Amino acid sequence: MIDSYKSLIRQGLSKKRYQHSIYVADECKKIAKKYGANVEDAYIAGLLHDAKKDVPPDELKLMVINSNIEAEEIELDTPQLWHAIASCQFARDELGISNIDILNAIRYHTVARPNMSLLEKIVYLGDISSADRTYNDVGKVRRLIYSNLDSAMLYVLKFVISNLLSHKGQVPSTTIQAYNHYLSVNKAQNLT
Numbered sequence: 284m285i286d287s288y289k290s291l292i293r294q295g296l297s298k299k300r301y302q303h304s305i306y307v308a309d310e311c312k313k314i315a316k317k318y319g320a321n322v323e324d325a326y327i328a329g330l331l332h333d334a335k336k337d338v339p340p341d342e343l344k345l346m347v348i349n350s351n352i353e354a355e356e357i358e359l360d361t362p363q364l365w366h367a368i369a370s371c372q373f374a375r376d377e378l379g380i381s382n383i384d385i386l387n388a389i390r391y392h393t394v395a396r397p398n399m400s401l402l403e404k405i406v407y408l409g410d411i412s413s414a415d416r417t418y419n420d421v422g423k424v425r426r427l428i429y430s431n432l433d434s435a436m437l438y439v440l441k442f443v444i445s446n447l448l449s450h451k452g453q454v455p456s457t458t459i460q461a462y463n464h465y466l467s468v469n470k471a472q473n474l475t
C-alpha cells in the first residue's frame with residue numbers, strides 16, 4: 284500500500300517536495316514510536332500531507348471548492364493553505380483512505396486547530412521538524428517534540444503566528460484558537 288502511495292504522489296510532486304514528503308513520513312514515524320501512536324498511520328499521513336502541493340493554484344482552488352471540506356474565509360483567501368484541503372480530498376477520494384484521523388492530520392497540518400489528536404500533532408510537528416528543515420530554531424523544536432508534544436505545539440504556533448504578523452499575513456482563527464488552547468494546556472501542566 285505504502286509503495287503504491289509513494290509512486291502515486293511522486294508523479295505529481297517535484298523531486299524536492301517528494302523528498303520532503305519522505306522525510307516528513309520518516310519523522311512522523313519516529314515521533315509516533317516515541318509516543319505510542321500508530322506508526323503506520325503516522326507514516327501514511329506524513330507521506331501524503333503535501334501530496335497536492337505542486338498543483339497550480341487555479342486547479343487547487345477548484346479541488347478545495349469541490350471537496351466539500353469546511354474552511355474559513357481566511358483559508359480560502361490564502362493560496363498557500365489550499366494544498367492541505369486538496370491533499371486530504373485526494374487521500375479520501377482518490378486513495379480511498381477512510382481513517383478520519385489520517386484525513387484530519389493531513390487537513391490540519393497547515394492551520395492547526397485546538398485539541399488536536401495525537402496523530403494530528405505528530406503530522407503538524409513532523410512537517411516542521413523533518414530532516415530537510417534548516418531554520419535557526421529547528422534544533423530546539425526537535426528537542427521540544429521529544430520532551431513534550433504540547434509544549435512543542437505552543438512553541439511552533441507562537442513561531443508561525445509571529446511570522447505571519449511580521450509579514451502582514453492574515454492569521455486564520457483556527458490557528459489563534461489552537462495557540463490559545465495549547466497555551467492553557469501548557470499552563471495547566473505548569474510547562475510555561
Ligand SMILES: [Fe+2]
Pocket residue numbers: 332333336366367392393
Ligand atoms: Fe504542507
Ligand SMILES: [Fe+2]
Pocket residue numbers: 303307332333410
Ligand atoms: Fe510539508
